[in-house]
Amino acid sequence: MAAPITGIILSVKRYNPQEIEPKWQQVWEEKQAFIAQDFADRPKTYISPMFPYPSGAGMHVGHTFEHAIVDAIARFHRANGHNVMNPMGWDSFGLPAENYAIKTGTPPQETTKTNIANFKNQLKRLGASIDWTREINTSDPEYYRWTQWIFTKLFERGLAYQKESLQWWCPIDQTVLANEQVVNGKCWRHDGPDDPPAEKKSIKQWFFKITEYADALLDEIPELDWPEKIKTAQTNWIGRSEGVIYTNKVKDTDLEIESFSAHFEAITANTFVAIAPDHPLLPKLVDGLDNAQDILDQAKQMAIDRDAKGPGSLGEPEGIFTGRYALDIFGDEDLPIWIANYALADYGTGIVLCSAHDERDFEFAKKYGIRLKPTMVPVDPIEAEKVKNLEYCFTDMTNGILIEPKAFEGKVAASHRQEIIKFLEHEGFARAEVKYKMRDWLISRQRYWGAPIPIIHCDEHGAVAVPEDQLPVRLPDVKDFAPKGDGKSVLAHVEDWVNTTCPTCGKPAKRETDTMDGYACSSWYLLRYTDAHDDTQAWDPKLANYWAPVDFYVGGDHAVAHLLYVRFWTHVFKDMGLTDFKEPVKKLIYHGLIAAEDGRKMSKSLGNTVDPLEIIDQGYGADALRTFELFLGPIDENSNWSSSGIGGVYRFINRVWTLVQEFDESDKSFTGNDAEVTRLQHKTARKVTNDIHRQSFNTAISALMEYVNDLYKLKVDGFSDTTWREALSVLVQLVAPFAPHMSEELWQQLGHEGLVHETMWPEWDDAQIVEDTMTIVVQVNGKLRAKLDVAKDTDKETIEKLAIESENVKAFVGDQQPAKVIYVPGKLVNIVVK
RNA sequence: GCGCAGGUGGUGGAAUUGGUAGACACGAGAGACUUAAAAUCUCUUGGCUGAAUAAGCCGUGCGGGUUCGAUUCCCGCCCCGCGCACCA
Numbered sequence: 001m002a003a004p005i006t007g008i009i010l011s012v013k014r015y016n017p018q019e020i021e022p023k024w025q026q027v028w029e030e031k032q033a034f035i036a037q038d039f040a041d042r043p044k045t046y047i048s049p050m051f052p053y054p055s056g057a058g059m060h061v062g063h064t065f066e067h068a069i070v071d072a073i074a075r076f077h078r079a080n081g082h083n084v085m086n087p088m089g090w091d092s093f094g095l096p097a098e099n100y101a102i103k104t105g106t107p108p109q110e111t112t113k114t115n116i117a118n119f120k121n122q123l124k125r126l127g128a129s130i131d132w133t134r135e136i137n138t139s140d141p142e143y144y145r146w147t148q149w150i151f152t153k154l155f156e157r158g159l160a161y162q163k164e165s166l167q168w169w170c171p172i173d174q175t176v177l178a179n180e181q182v183v184n185g186k187c188w189r190h191d192g193p194d195d196p197p198a199e200k201k202s203i204k205q206w207f208f209k210i211t212e213y214a215d216a217l218l219d220e221i222p223e224l225d226w227p228e229k230i231k232t233a234q235t236n237w238i239g240r241s242e243g244v245i246y247t248n249k250v251k252d253t254d255l256e257i258e259s260f261s262a263h264f265e266a267i268t269a270n271t272f273v274a275i276a277p278d279h280p281l282l283p284k285l286v287d288g289l290d291n292a293q294d295i296l297d298q299a300k301q302m303a304i305d306r307d308a309k310g311p312g313s314l315g316e317p318e319g320i321f322t323g324r325y326a327l328d329i330f331g332d333e334d335l336p337i338w339i340a341n342y343a344l345a346d347y348g349t350g351i352v353l354c355s356a357h358d359e360r361d362f363e364f365a366k367k368y369g370i371r372l373k374p375t376m377v378p379v380d381p382i383e384a385e386k387v388k389n390l391e392y393c394f395t396d397m398t399n400g401i402l403i404e405p406k407a408f409e410g411k412v413a414a415s416h417r418q419e420i421i422k423f424l425e426h427e428g429f430a431r432a433e434v435k436y437k438m439r440d441w442l443i444s445r446q447r448y449w450g451a452p453i454p455i456i457h458c459d460e461h462g463a464v465a466v467p468e469d470q471l472p473v474r475l476p477d478v479k480d481f482a483p484k485g486d487g488k489s490v491l492a493h494v495e496d497w498v499n500t501t502c503p504t505c506g507k508p509a510k511r512e513t514d515t516m517d518g519y520a521c522s523s524w525y526l527l528r529y530t531d532a533h534d535d536t537q538a539w540d541p542k543l544a545n546y547w548a549p550v551d552f553y554v555g556g557d558h559a560v561a562h563l564l565y566v567r568f569w570t571h572v573f574k575d576m577g578l579t580d581f582k583e584p585v586k587k588l589i590y591h592g593l594i595a596a597e598d599g600r601k602m603s604k605s606l607g608n609t610v611d612p613l614e615i616i617d618q619g620y621g622a623d624a625l626r627t628f629e630l631f632l633g634p635i636d637e638n639s640n641w642s643s644s645g646i647g648g649v650y651r652f653i654n655r656v657w658t659l660v661q662e663f664d665e666s667d668k669s670f671t672g673n674d675a676e677v678t679r680l681q682h683k684t685a686r687k688v689t690n691d692i693h694r695q696s697f698n699t700a701i702s703a704l705m706e707y708v709n710d711l712y713k714l715k716v717d718g719f720s721d722t723t724w725r726e727a728l729s730v731l732v733q734l735v736a737p738f739a740p741h742m743s744e745e746l747w748q749q750l751g752h753e754g755l756v757h758e759t760m761w762p763e764w765d766d767a768q769i770v771e772d773t774m775t776i777v778v779q780v781n782g783k784l785r786a787k788l789d790v791a792k793d794t795d796k797e798t799i800e801k802l803a804i805e806s807e808n809v810k811a812f813v814g815d816q817q818p819a820k821v822i823y824v825p826g827k828l829v830n831i832v833v834k
Numbered sequence: 835g836c837g838c839a840g841g842u843g844g845u846g847g848a849a850u851u852g853g854u855a856g857a858c859a860c861g862a863g864a865g866a867c868u869u870a871a872a873a874u875c876u877c878u879u880g881g882c883u884g885a886a887u888a889a890g891c892c893g894u895g896c897g898g899g900u901u902c903g904a905u906u907c908c909c910g911c912c913c914c915g916c917g918c919a920c921c922a
Binding site for chain 2: 232784
């Protein structure tokens, strides 16, 4: 019999995370336990979260969730003998620090430093197993020197260029916005009900030519081990469409217009032309007409109205007739040219041939009484008549039947796309063309707190890249950070910085005063981690090729922006010979977000954030916090913080602790149900290992809870020393990725040398997991009627006989002969009766 | 509008290949210990009928289907969430 438990509990050392957590954090630091070794001859695992912007607010428990995921995976692989790199860095350029500087005069350099120190402290107190020797910071000149270097390389290759263009502009931040930074017509940072809409301005801007890599980026998507959600988002974002370009002469002028069509199957249906209100060709088109100026003024107003509404909220289409006609290539009636607010200047050619087989065109034509001519109809003759009579718009290319031209009469539209293209090309009506929704990546920012674009403007040589030996172009110190309202960065007013000499001719020249979009800095940091402090190159290709691509990249944001840009740059690096691989990230772990307990998004302004250090200091400790966050649910789902839920996990951790304490102090001479203890140990090792491999942490933790619950029950029967010690040791190893501090302490108490991860992760033997008996479910017509406990080697005939003879089954089967008996080995018997 | 993911007890969730629905936990209820409370421990906890830890019926958003058997597969619909949104 077991020794009386009460006596033991009194002498047990209480679980005190306040004491053991700082202790082990210090040991890890002293032992340099998490340093990744370059070129070590072991399997490598490179894992990283999306590096944080070090905000003044610090991390809340929504942010620490991500680090709990990363750390569990990192510790798991380390314990499996892998050479793990788990680095950390700071995405520290950005608007909040600059806005704070405008308000308070405190330079961003200072606030950034303070904030980083705070984040670092939070991560250390969380027990994150980070290799701090690789720490990087995008606003450090030693880092942005290489961001600038990459810019000059892209510039050399023609992948960075300048262009005058209409750009979204935030009237509050006084800066340009990328398309994806405009949310419901407003700046992403100022999208409240009282905030003004984003505007459009024509400005000379720097772009990266991501469109040149559209196909390359698209081609790799199917191969990525990324969530389907992100893969489809990227595919749609790139938005490749195959179509044709038509060229039409404009009646009474020397002009020709080109238009793109991806839905060209209804070949001869086009009856009018739509041109974007801000199309550059418009003035030429109406030139010579009496009311030309009037039309241009109206078009200008239309463009402004549209921009004010913002993307996706156009409503009813608006149009202005230009007075011009295009000549129909098929010799049909002339096509009136309309200015339409739904035509986009920057997609395709900005001009569209319109037909009865497009919802927008149809609606537009009905509104303005423009002729329509359906040339494709449904199979059903009654419906076909309706389409011909323009009762509704028919767009189903997959099933639609063409009624003209002669060559395609009676054919299904979609199944003849290729033949139709050939026909159009052969007849000289059009040529094949591929267009993309994706635009080039606008990177100019009229802000101070970013990496200066390393370009010098010379009257003679134009834009000249700053030579490598003059990098970095350092940000000068500034006292007044407030924008001057001239649309330029405050850098433009630092005269002795702006005025320089041309690297080519040595004559006076001026520096570019725009800085780079923060996404530029974050598009290569994963490679910098592999060679974080190299001052001779951005990274050593040998190191990058050893560590990268990243094995696990963990984040919950940036489905298209960052995750597309980082792919783009890596493709370019491969082409430059700087890496051996095209894709930067093997597996993307895209987690959900943790909202506040009230279900709303955690934010400082709502006052509903939960501070991880507060939870730790309340006495729960980092181990309970981390374990709880992973126990909340599947990591790819959103969840809410729960202040009562963490208590349950804390109780579990306490029970693990107490279980080991009691072993330590108890009589070790008796034996109990050793076989069952060992069986559970193997079963749990298998379950936890498999679950961690598929990132199912909540079920891994619940399996550990079951194991602990079972061990408490088995303890009453007594146990032998070696079996029990092994069972507890395995428990400690399995729980270590989630609750590492407590695990180290218990590992030591159980008499093991070294840190937990220095002993190989527990293995299991499937043969040990099989029980001596099995439970067979007995169903009658699929309904559960009885259960049989039989020896594991009982044969089919015996089981079926026992099933049919069991009392409750008889009650349902009666005298009937079963029509069928289905036996699923080791699981169930289903008796089918009529 | 298009795309993607999802809908299971009072709550978070589990069921990995079509095979015992509700593991694990929270909350709630009862009890033990305590002068008392907290902590801890034990038990109960999907709904209905029932004295029952006998048995039965219902039950995984709704309606159908396939199957001996469906939370799981198929068809149609409804609802929430996310992403993209005039892309011709």
